[in-house]
Amino acid sequence: xxxxxxxxxxxxxxxxxxxxxxxxxxxxxxxxxxxxxxxxxxxxxxxxxxxxxxxxxxxxxxxxxxxxxxxxxxxxxxxxxxxxxxxxxxxxxxxxxxxxxxxxxxxxxxxxxxxxxxxxxxxxxxxxxxxxxxxxxxxxxxxxxxxxxxxxxxxxxxxxxxxxxxxxxxxxxxxxxxxxxxxxxxxxxxxxxxxxxxxxxxxxxxxxxxxxxxxxxxxxxxxxxxxxxxxxxxxxxxxxxxxxxxxxxxxxxxxxxxxxxxxxxxxxxxxxxxxxxxxxxxxxxxxxxxxxxxxxxxxxxxxxxxxxxxxxxxxxxxxxxxxxxxxxxxxxxxxxxxxxxxxx
Amino acid sequence: xxxxxxxxxxxxxxxxxxxxxxxxxxxxxxxxxxxxxxxxxxxxxxxxxxxxxxxxxxxxxxxxxxxxxxxxxxxxxxxxxxxxxxxxxxxxxxxxxxxxxxxxxxxxxxxxxxxxxxxxxxxxxxxxxxxxxxxxxxxxxxxxxxxxxxxxxxxxxxxxxxxxxxxxxxxxxxxxxxxxxxxxxxxxxxxxxxxxxxxxxxxxxxxxxxxxxxxxxxxxxxxxxxxxxxxxxxxxxxxxxxxxxxxxxxxxxxxxxxxxxxxxxxxxxxxxxxxxxxxxxxxxxxxxxxxxxxxxxxxxxxxxxxxxxxxxxxxxxxxxxxxxxxxxxxxxxxxxxxxxxxxxxxxxxxxxxxxxxxxxxxxxxxxxxxxxxxxxxxxxxxxxx
Numbered sequence: 001x002x003x004x005x006x007x008x009x010x011x012x013x014x015x016x017x018x019x020x021x022x023x024x025x026x027x028x029x030x031x032x033x034x035x036x037x038x039x040x041x042x043x044x045x046x047x048x049x050x051x052x053x054x055x056x057x058x059x060x061x062x063x064x065x066x067x068x069x070x071x072x073x074x075x076x077x078x079x080x081x082x083x084x085x086x087x088x089x090x091x092x093x094x095x096x097x098x099x100x101x102x103x104x105x106x107x108x109x110x111x112x113x114x115x116x117x118x119x120x121x122x123x124x125x126x127x128x129x130x131x132x133x134x135x136x137x138x139x140x141x142x143x144x145x146x147x148x149x150x151x152x153x154x155x156x157x158x159x160x161x162x163x164x165x166x167x168x169x170x171x172x173x174x175x176x177x178x179x180x181x182x183x184x185x186x187x188x189x190x191x192x193x194x195x196x197x198x199x200x201x202x203x204x205x206x207x208x209x210x211x212x213x214x215x216x217x218x219x220x221x222x223x224x225x226x227x228x229x230x231x232x233x234x235x236x237x238x239x240x241x242x243x244x245x246x247x248x249x250x251x252x253x254x255x256x257x258x259x260x261x262x263x264x265x266x267x268x269x270x271x272x273x274x275x276x277x278x279x280x281x282x283x284x285x286x287x288x289x290x291x292x293x294x295x296x297x298x299x300x301x302x303x304x305x306x307x308x309x310x311x312x313x314x315x316x317x318x319x320x321x322x323x324x325x326x327x328x329x330x331x332x333x334x335x336x337x338x339x340x341x342x343x344x
Numbered sequence: 345x346x347x348x349x350x351x352x353x354x355x356x357x358x359x360x361x362x363x364x365x366x367x368x369x370x371x372x373x374x375x376x377x378x379x380x381x382x383x384x385x386x387x388x389x390x391x392x393x394x395x396x397x398x399x400x401x402x403x404x405x406x407x408x409x410x411x412x413x414x415x416x417x418x419x420x421x422x423x424x425x426x427x428x429x430x431x432x433x434x435x436x437x438x439x440x441x442x443x444x445x446x447x448x449x450x451x452x453x454x455x456x457x458x459x460x461x462x463x464x465x466x467x468x469x470x471x472x473x474x475x476x477x478x479x480x481x482x483x484x485x486x487x488x489x490x491x492x493x494x495x496x497x498x499x500x501x502x503x504x505x506x507x508x509x510x511x512x513x514x515x516x517x518x519x520x521x522x523x524x525x526x527x528x529x530x531x532x533x534x535x536x537x538x539x540x541x542x543x544x545x546x547x548x549x550x551x552x553x554x555x556x557x558x559x560x561x562x563x564x565x566x567x568x569x570x571x572x573x574x575x576x577x578x579x580x581x582x583x584x585x586x587x588x589x590x591x592x593x594x595x596x597x598x599x600x601x602x603x604x605x606x607x608x609x610x611x612x613x614x615x616x617x618x619x620x621x622x623x624x625x626x627x628x629x630x631x632x633x634x635x636x637x638x639x640x641x642x643x644x645x646x647x648x649x650x651x652x653x654x655x656x657x658x659x660x661x662x663x664x665x666x667x668x669x670x671x672x673x674x675x676x677x678x679x680x681x682x683x684x685x686x687x688x689x690x691x692x693x694x695x696x697x698x699x700x701x702x703x704x705x706x707x708x709x710x711x712x713x714x715x716x717x718x719x720x721x722x723x724x725x726x727x728x729x
Contacts, residue, residue, distance in 0.1 A: 068657065070653050071653065071677050071678060073678075073679075074679070074690065074694070111727070111728065112651075112653075112654060114727060115654055115723070115724055115727040115728075116654060116657050116658060117661075
């Protein structure tokens with residue numbers, strides 16, 4: 001079988017990217033694996049720890065493909081970690097996976113791959129690349145419970161032309177079956193966590209932020225601006241949060257409905273006060289022509305969608321839970337990603 | 345490994361010497377007795393280790409009883425630093441450009457670090473500032489692993505002896521042994537580390553020279569082997585192999601240095617022609633590059649506008665094996681603390697290339713590197729990656 005071309009597969013050491021490598025090899029590509037070292041020294045945890053690199057290397061060896069490690073630590077720090085911390089410091093809710101995809105996996109890595117003579121790159125994301133009349137688009141993966149199109153909305157035409165997502169048509173169970181059939185050591189490895197540079201242990205996020213910024217104590221106010229409690233770090237509070245506001249036992253559950261960084265206050269209210277009819281946005285962008293009709297809007301990586309019309313604001317058809325400033329809103333037409341914006 | 349490779353990573357590890365392989369196989373096959381035992385095969389193993397100790401003491405300019413076998417260079421460095429600190433307390437001091445095997449123990453003990461000049465040589469004025477009577481150990485490597493820069497231990501010792509008469513001087517001579525007469529250049533040191541695989545033995549075996557009369561507290565306790573300073577059954581085969589490699593390295597050293605320094609100069613002069621290239625650890629006198637302060641096998645550059653990883657990848661596609669800074673455990677290239685200490689920006693240091701020649705390097709190897717390196721750098725600069 002003649003080679004279909006040289007492809008560089010980003011292998012995190014997890015089951016998805018391992019199976020992606022298997023599938024591309026079967027299709028007849030000349031596959032090289034690469035693990036990105038993004039974070040951490042001796043105490044690293046998450047998707048680029050030494051043990052994950054070892055898993056990726058052992059899988060590559062099992063498949064008989066070359067494996068390399070690229071250290072993108074400096075770029076990860078400047079494009080992902082620093083903005084993450086800065087977002088928290090300004091009372092925003094960041095999504096570091098999106099920034100990592102934007103600057104590392106689909107910019108830096110593609111440029112590196114091109115320089116090294118690769119035609120294409122691939123990842124193990126559950127999403128589809130769909131040919132449309134006016135170009136290629138990102139669409140939802142076949143396994144809706146694992147769909148990752150939300151974190152890939154930023155991919156442009158040029159990037160999509162050079163990208164393969166071999167798992168797009170697959171259910172996660174099929175992925176694990178293939179891994180088991182191929183006797184891959186990662187067949188039963190648990191799915192990765194959300195923020196790869198912060199461990200899942202209780203209090204880790206706080207400890208991480210504490211090392212980089214001064215956490216600000218804040219007053220908790222009711223909607224009439226009367227103090228009802230205190231939190232020791234404003235930066236840890238997210239819109240919609242109920243726990244950790246120091247209000248347990250004070251009647252009906254209260255939710256964080258507003259965060260004022262300047263005055264160091266968190267306003268709480270009833271669940272009903274969490275809802276809004278419109279969300280202010282910035283960085284609004286459409287893949288093709290703007291949609292004048294309603295689109296389905298998703299506001300978090302694994303959230304439900306809700307219909308809305310999009311102009312300079314996102315106007316919800318039904319009342320919608322407030323979107324934490326800093327979160328991405330991704331617009332869908334059916335399974336197709338058609339646009340995006342950032343909540344302000 | 346498939347096919348012929350052009351091996352220019354001798355500072356990381358050199359090709360195993362045939363003499364070492366032969367010696368090792370013979371021990372593995374015929375002399376597997378425990379050298380601490382009493383019967384005749386055990387005694388034979390012990391005799392082989394004693395012979396190896398004699399050979400290494402010759403190469404290191406010390407008495408055989410001062411040779412303590414360890415499980416490699418890192419262990420030797422750790423034993424020197426933790427061993428001295430354990431028996432004397434006090435402050436430990438190292439240069440900022442030491443190998444991590446020295447840096448990490450010194451950091452853990454809250455020690456102090458001495459700066460280097462932009463050419464990699466130790467800032468002796470700063471050393472004099474840092475060293476006082478509270479200092480118990482000063483650790484200065486004889487040759488730097490990344491840049492190949494040689495330190496003058498005689499001058500270091502003068503400062504240490506006058507400012508802190510009770511302090512000990514340790515040198516990590518791991519990179520020095522293939523190229524320099526360690527016996528004479530490390531003479532001022534009280535403790536000397538070497539690692540066998542840098543001169544042709546298998547990995548996982550090394551020596552710490554501990555001059556007679558120096559009391560160190562062992563890091564590893566057990567059966568009291570190696571004069572109680574390093575317990576654990578000796579790795580007879582590796583020790584014997586290391587001695588065989590040391591003997592042939594010492595015998596051939598002068599000739600190797602002469603041949604390789606010519607090749608290295610030829611290579612480095614060609615790489616100097618690449619625009620925006622910076623050769624580390626050298627001095628320029630009257631437009632001529634002076635590499636006299638580097639070991640003969642070291643050719644180390646920083647290139648503006650490229651990333652080492654990409655360059656190394658391309659070189660590997662042509663079967664040229666080299667490296668940049670020290671490799672981390674995952675196999676990625678980590679930013680160099682050595683270049684940072686020499687004042688190179690993180691960005692420029694990210695474009696470093698270490699081509700380290702060895703006793704087997706040929707003219708053809710160097711010619712291929714001269715053909716490929718400038719070409720790849722140009723291509724990477726064009727693509728901006």
